[in-house]
Amino acid sequence: MIWAAVIASAVGCYALKLLGLSVPSSVLDRDWVRASAVALPVALLAALTAVQTVGDAQRLVVDARLAGVAAGVVALLLRAPFLVVVGVAAATAALLRAVGAG
Amino acid sequence: MIGWQTRRAGIVRDALGVGVATGAYGLSFGAIGVAGGLTVAQTCATSVLMFTGASQFALVGVLAAGGGAISAGVTAVLLGTRNALYGLRLSSLLGLTGLRTAVGAQLVIDESTAMTLAHEDDERARRLAFWSTGLAVFVLWNVATLVGALAGTALGDPETFGLDAAVPAAFLALLWPRLRDRRARWVAAAAVVIALALTPVAPTGVPVMAAAAVALAAGLHWRDALLPGAARGSA
Numbered sequence: 550m551i552w553a554a555v556i557a558s559a560v561g562c563y564a565l566k567l568l569g570l571s572v573p574s575s576v577l578d579r580d581w582v583r584a585s586a587v588a589l590p591v592a593l594l595a596a597l598t599a600v601q602t603v604g605d606a607q608r609l610v611v612d613a614r615l616a617g618v619a620a621g622v623v624a625l626l627l628r629a630p631f632l633v634v635v636g637v638a639a640a641t642a643a644l645l646r647a648v649g650a651g
Numbered sequence: 652m653i654g655w656q657t658r659r660a661g662i663v664r665d666a667l668g669v670g671v672a673t674g675a676y677g678l679s680f681g682a683i684g685v686a687g688g689l690t691v692a693q694t695c696a697t698s699v700l701m702f703t704g705a706s707q708f709a710l711v712g713v714l715a716a717g718g719g720a721i722s723a724g725v726t727a728v729l730l731g732t733r734n735a736l737y738g739l740r741l742s743s744l745l746g747l748t749g750l751r752t753a754v755g756a757q758l759v760i761d762e763s764t765a766m767t768l769a770h771e772d773d774e775r776a777r778r779l780a781f782w783s784t785g786l787a788v789f790v791l792w793n794v795a796t797l798v799g800a801l802a803g804t805a806l807g808d809p810e811t812f813g814l815d816a817a818v819p820a821a822f823l824a825l826l827w828p829r830l831r832d833r834r835a836r837w838v839a840a841a842a843v844v845i846a847l848a849l850t851p852v853a854p855t856g857v858p859v860m861a862a863a864a865v866a867l868a869a870g871l872h873w874r875d876a877l878l879p880g881a882a883r884g885s886a
Contacts, residue, residue, distance in 0.1 A: 551693055554720035558710055559700035561724070562731035566703075567756040569738020570747060585870025586739045588838045589863060590764050593733055594826050595839035596846035596862035597761060601819035604850050604858075617816025621823060631824050632668045638820030642813030 613650065617642030658776060662766075666783035669762050672821055673704065674791030675814050680707055681799020687715030691800040698796035702789060703760050706730040709856060730856040736863060737764040744768075744777050758785025765825035834873055841865045 576582065602618045603609050621638035629637070653661075677698065684694030689711060697707050706727040713723035738759050744767055747755045763785040770776035829835050842862035849858035 550720045551689055551714065554710065554714065554724045555689075555693055555697050556700065558706065558724040558727040558731075559697070561728035562701050562703050562706050562734070563757060565728070565731045565735040566738055566759040567753070569735035570742045570752055570756050570759065572739055572742065574743065580874040581870045583743075583870075584874050585867050586736075586743075588835070588866035588869040589736045590740050590768055591826065591829055591835050591838045592842035592862045592866040592869075593736060593859060594761065594765055594822050595842040596859045597733075598819045598822045598826065599843040599846050600850060600859055601815070601822070603847065606855060607851055607853075609847060609850055613813070614816040614819065617813055618820050618823060621816075621820035625824060625827050631665050631821075634824040635668065635672055635817050635821045639813035639817035642816035643811065644813075646811060646813070 613642040613645040616645055655775070658773075659779060662770060662776060662780050663783050666766060666780065666787045669766065669784055669821060669825075670787030670791040672814070672817050673762060673788050674795040675812070676704065676818060677792040677795030678799035678802075679814075680704070680711070680792075681796040681801070682803055683708070683715075683799075684711050684796070685800045685803055687711040689714070691797075694800040695793065695797050698793050701727065701731075702757055702792070703731050703734055704792075705733075705761075705856065726854070726856060729860070732860060733761075734759045737761075740764070741767060741781070744771055745781055755781070755785070758782070758789060760785070760788065761822065762788050762825075765822060769825050769828055834869065838865055838869045841868075 598618075602614050603611060617638040617640075620641035621634045624634045624637045680698065681694055684697065684707075685691060689697070694711075697710065701707050701710070709730050710723050710727040713726050714720070718726075738756070741759060741764060745755065758781070763781050766780040766784040767777045770780040826839065830839060842865045845865060846858040846862050849861050853861070
């Protein structure tokens with residue numbers, strides 16, 4: 550049963566990826582469709598960032614993750630390079646946990 | 652404007668960085684998979700064949716919670732819907748055909764999409780961003796899954812290293828350049844509000860999907876004002 554679930558859902562996930570790439574460009578020819586497609590990743594990635602920062606299954610939790618991401622925002626505002634931003638976020642969260650906060 | 656050599660090196664370096672960051676999470680997926688009752692082979696097959704983190708964690712999570720194969724599969728596929736939406740945007744940016752579409756499809760994930768968008772102003776740059784990020788994450792994610800599955804829970808909790816904060820920080824950093832646009836900031840803010848408002852009441856995965864409605868509304872409202880002239884019609 551586990552193999553069936555793994556393979557069936559892998560096929561489903563691949564089909565979805567392929568479907569998105571294969572939608573004919575004529576479908577995207579209308580301005581509002583193209584504009585929506587431009588906005589989609591922004592909306593989904595922003596939502597994903599938020600849920601990964603304060604979501605825990607079906608609860609909202611403020612913990613070391615929020616502090617880490619906030620530190621990352623400070624790094625972004627200081628125009629730090631990508632890897633520094635990620636490193637600062639991880640180090641902040643790890644440090645807070647090491648001292649027993651969050 | 653920086654030179655192409657410099658930019659290319661920067662893209663590859665960032666792609667490897669994203670790969671290492673998500674690869675570290677692959678360690679935990681491997682460990683969680685085995686702890687959740689999958690064999691090492693099943694855990695690794697999930698990372699190779701499914702290759703979309705949220706769906707994989709959901710599959711293992713539902714199976715481990717005794718949710719049954721069907722509900723585990725449905726949840727995993729529902730979470731994968733996001734990648735179809737990414738593909739809608741990526742197809743015009745990448746201009747893939749034939750075999751490249753078939754191979755590239757498997758690499759359509761959060762990380763490769765975000766990196767492509769961060770470099771959408773230049774055709775070479777965005778293609779390199781997509782392929783280098785997709786391949787770096789694919790290789791490191793799968794190696795890490797195997798290591799994590801073999802080592803089991805002995806590796807310890809990835810949260811100790813703050814990796815659960817590193818992942819959203821990485822997404823935010825990749826999204827950051829796009830947020831210079833006022834309308835994009837509105838889209839992002841509304842998406843955050845909707846996702847967080849739905850989190851306590853909707854099944855896992857639905858809040859992020861629901862944020863797609865914001866994009867639809869923004870597209871209808873702003874139309875061509877949202878379209879970046881340089882980033883269209885490469886196909």
